[in-house]
Amino acid sequence: MILKIFLSFLLSICFIFFIFYYFPVKEGASLLEEIYPWQVFLSSNTLAQGDTLAIRIKTEKDFKEITATFGDEQVPFSKLQNSDWLGITGASVKKEPGKYKLSVNLGDEVFGKNIAVAERNFPITELAVMKELEEKGYTPSNISQNIAQKDNVSIYDVFKIYTPTAFFNKPFIFPLKKIEVVGLFGSIRKSNDITLQHLGVDLEADEDTPVYAVNDGRVVFSEELIDYGKTIIIDHGLGIYSLYLHLNKYKFTKGQNVKEGDVIGLSGNTGYSIAPHLHFSIKISRPDVFLSIDPLKFLKSTQFMDNE
Ligand SMILES: [Zn+2]
Missing domain, CATH: 2.70.70.10 (Glucose Permease (Domain IIA))
Structure with missing residues (x-):
């Protein structure tokens, strides 16, 4: 009986390990909004000088155009084959550290988030x-x-x-x-x-x-x-x-x-x-x-x- 309990315990541990090993938590993308009909994914929530900010929009809606601004800068978007939209920008190597507002225009709605840019010490x-x-x-x-x-x-x-x-x-x-x-x-x-x-x-x-x-x-x-x-x-x-x-x-x-x-x-x-x-x-x-x-x-x- 004790052996049976021990074996089933061992099996469930193996099962949990299997689940996490084969279905790891996705890193690098954060789901910020789950409001139908669009979702915004960012490659990172904070930046350092020289970092890239990739923005992916998943949507069922047929947008003619998606635009965004990051601080004063315009960020263009392009529609990918899988009908997602992608915008790529970043913090240039000499960008003034601080907080910059990302605003994504999705038809009548706007997705907004402040993104911090940190200083990086270069050798x-x-x-x-x-x-x-x-x-x-x-x-x-x-x-x-x-x-x-x-x-x-x-x-x-x-x-x-x-x-x-x-x-x-x-x-x-x-x-x-x-x-x-x-x-x-x-x-x-x-x-x-x-x-x-x-x-x-x-x-x-x-x-x-x-x-x-x-x-x-x-x-x-x-x-x-x-x-x-x-x-x-x-x-x-x-x-x-x-x-x-x-x-x-x-x-x-x-x-x-x-x-x-x-x-x-x-x-x-x-x-x-x-x-x-x-x-x-x-x-x-x-x-x-x-x-x-x-x-x-x-x-x-x-x-x-x-x-x-
Ligand atoms: Zn070189």
Whole structure:
């Protein structure tokens, strides 16, 4: 009898474990409202500088358009294949910490929530210029001058092309098979009076490692720049752009459409680069905003597009 009770107790423990193991509590999405006929899901309820805010609306209603504002900034929405609506914005790396109101306009109704943006402390490192780079003519002052006056001028023209709808309808993937961070997003690189903030992430990659398109989109830039080296930029729509720097080879060029997972190029060591690696960035650029976003956090925050 005691053995029977013990066994049934053991079985129920196993059953409970099974339930939790196979049906884990969903993280990353919070159900804020359950008022029919729409539900608003946010990728996060609080942000730090550089974080992404993805907003998903599930609705049975046939909205012609959904719009939102985050502080003073407009947030566009695009209808996905499963008839959900998606808006993606974020707190740029230099956004003033504080509370910002998110207002989503759903026909006659408005969903509102205050979202706190916290300050993030970025590490300070030395701006590295090795002998071989010095021989190629790179110095801290001309690196910073080239970025400000040449490379950024070329690529910022691209960000003016704004596609108001999304080319994609599924979460973003990593640009490499293996992800090992060798240069942090946001780190501040100093050399005497020169200060540069690293607005992407450096990922370990041997020369000629395949680099993947992180989602569907259109290649809007494929050129060699002085500091950034061979660079590809993909427009994913909704003002979201992914950037791949220091490549060795292009597999796609400007004007071509790409699918998520396409090999767009091979990694390399071109431009201002100490060793072969991939510099990967995400920018959100719309007529009224330009945001530099932590790229790996961005990829993670789009995963909740898959939640039911
Ligand atoms: Zn980098």
